[in-house]
Amino acid sequence: MPVSEDLDTPFLAVDPTALERNLAAGAARAASRGLAWRPHAKTHKCVEIARRQLAHGAVGLTLATVAEAEVFADAGFDDLFLAYPVWAGGPRADRLRALASRVRLRIGVDSVEGATALAAALRGAPAEVLVEVDSGHHRTGVAPPEAGAVAAACTGLDVVGVFTFPGHSYSPSPGGRGAAADDEAEALSDAAASLAAIGIEPRVRSGGSSPTEPLPPGPATYPATETRPGVSVFGDAQQVELGAAGFDDVALVAVATVVSVRDGHAVLDAGSKTLGADRPPWTSGFGRLLDHPHATIVALSEHHATVAFGSAHVPPVGSRVRVVPNHVCAAANLASSLVVLDGDRVVDRWAVAARGANT
Template sequence: MTSVAGRRAPARVGDPVAAIDTPALVIDLDAMERNLAAMAAFAHAQGLRLRPHAKTHKSAAIAQLQRAAGAVGVCVQKLSEAEALAEQGVPDLYISNEIVDPAKLARVAVLAGRVRLAIAVDSHLGIDRLAAALKAEGTEVDVFVEIDVGQGRCGVAPADAGALALRVVSHGLRWAGLQAYHGGAQHLRSAAERKAAIEHAAGAVRAAKASLALAGLACPLVTGAGTGTFALEAASGLWGELQCGSYVFMDRDYADNHLGPEPLGAAPVAFEHALFVKSQVISVGAAHAVVDAGHKSHAIDSGMPKVWQGGFEFRNGGDEHGILTPVLHTEPGAAALPSLGDTVWLIPGHCDPTVNLHGSYVGVRGGLAQGVVETVWPVDARGCLT
C-alpha cells in the first residue's frame, strides 16, 4: 500500500471502502466539504474573517481547502505545528498561544521570514523576548494581546490589556488586536449556559477595549470563538474573526451540545460527522462483540466514541480493543450482535487528540457504505508538541 511518513498506509487511492485496513482514520470527504462550505458561508454572511484552528486536523491539505473556501489563514497552538504546515505550503499562520522560551522565539523569527505569521502574548517578558528575536532576524509578526475571558488559563485581566499593548507598540512590533477565546464555553451542554459564558466574555472584551482606549490605542481586531459558540460571538458585534476548528469533523462531544429550541442566530443548525475510525469485529461473545480499535486509535479524554448507525454502546476494552454491547437490551442476546469481520464505524469523542494518534487520513468519496478512496493524506503536524 501507499507509504505515508515512511509507514504502511491503510489504503490506496481507488480502493473501495471495504478494502481500508483497520483501525484507520477515515474522512467522509463529501460531509467535510459541506461543513467547510457552511462555516465559510456563515462567516461571509456576517462580514467576519474566518481563521479555522488547524490543531484540529493538523493537515496542510485541509488547511488549503479551508483557505480555498474563504479562510484568511489558520491557527495553530504550537510553534512546531506552524513549522510543519509552513513546510507544506500554508502561507498564513497564527500561533494563538504564548511562547516565552528564547530558543523557540528565535525559531518564530526565522519562520516569520517565510510566511505571514501572528502570535499571542500575555506578559512583558514574552513581548521583550519576542522583540529581541525579531530584531535579531530582521522579521515581523502580528502581535495579539490575549485576555482572560473566563477560561482561567492564559491571558491577562482585561484592565491590563492597554499596558501590555503599549509594550508591544513601544518595541515597534505590529500591534494586531485582542485574542479572546473562551475554550471552556465550547462544551457547556445547554444553549443557555453557552450564551451566559459568551456574554461574560463579551464584557471582558469591552473592558479590554476600554483599557486600550485609555492607553490611546485602537483595537484593530478581536479574534476568537469556537465551534460551540461562534454564532454568539458573531452576534455580539465585538469579534471580527472566528477561530472555529472542530466544525470540520464534528466529533461526538461537540454533537452532544444542545442547540436549544431555535438555532443560535444565523448559525447552521448542525454540522455533519465527517471523521471516523474504521474498525473491525475480531471476536464475539455471548453478549458482546470486540473491535480492533482501542484507545491507541481514539482519544478518550472526552469519553468513549459513538458507534455510527449501529445500535451499540462502545465500552473501553484497553489499548487495542473496544467492546460493543447492544443499546437498551434487557437480556444477553436480546439484540443481534455484529458478526466476525463486520465493519464498525466509530465517531471519536474528541477529534483533535484522536487525529494526533494517526499517521494518515483516508479520504473517501461517495459515503462510508459504497464509497471509494479518493486520497490518502499525511497528518503533517502529528506529534508537534513543542
C-alpha cells in the same frame, strides 16, 4: 456502511461530501456575521484540508505551535496566527524569527515575561502581536481589563489587537454555550477598550470555538472581527452531544473491526491510540458509533473499545463499524494519514503533515 474492506482496521476515514458541506457552512457562518474566518489547523493538520479552507474564503490559518506553523509555511501558507502565549526562549527564538521573516505571522502574549522574550527573539522581524485575555475558560490569558497593561509592556512589538478562546463553551448545561458566547463578546470588548485607553487601536479582535461558532454574536462595543473554529471542519461526538453538530455533520470516523463479543457487548480493535482518550464527565462514553447511535462506548484501552449495545443486536466478530471520536483533533494527530472514502472507494490519502508537531 462503507468501510473499505481492502484496508486493515483501524484507520481514519474522511467523508469528502460531509467535509465540503462543513467547509461551506463554516465560511457562510463567518461571512454572515461579518467575521474573518481563520480556522484552526490543529484539528486536521492536513495541507489538503487547509487549502480547501482557503479556497472557501479563509483569510489564513490558526496554529497551535511554531512547529505546526513551520509545516504550513513550508506548504506555502503565508498568513498564520499562533493563538496562544508562545515562549520565545531556546532554539524556538530563532525559529520564530525565521518564520516571521517569511510569512505574515501573528503571535499571542499574555505576560510581560513572554512579551520581553518575544521581542528579544524577533529582533525587529515583522510579526504582529495579540494580547490573550481570559473570557471564562481559565487557561491562558489575562483578565480583559489588564490587556492594556500587557500591551504596554510589549516594547518593540507591533500590538494589533486581542484574542480569547471561550473554551468553557464545552458545557453540557442548557444555555452554557450561549453564555460562553456572551462572555467571549464581553471579554473582547473590554480588552479592546483596555488597549484603546492607552492609544493602541484594537483592530483585530479574535474569538471563536466550535461550540459557540453557530450562535449569534452577543452585544459588544467592540464586536469580534475574526473567528477561529477548529473541530467544526469534521464534527465529533463531543459536538454532537453538546448539540453543536449532528451525526450528519460528522466528516471523520475511525473504521474498526469487532474482535470479540459477549453478553450485549462488542470489543473493537480501535482504542485510545486511534481515537484519543478524551472523556469529559459530561460525555456518554469514549465516542459514538455512527451506525449504532444508541450504543455506548463504556471502556477504552489502548487498542480496544468496549461497546455496550443494550438489548440491540450486537454486530458479530469480523464485522466493521464506524466510530465517531469524542475529540477529533486528538484522533487526527494519532494517524499518519487520513483515508478519503467516497462511498466505499478510496479516492485519496492525505498526510497528517503536522502530526506530533508540538514544539
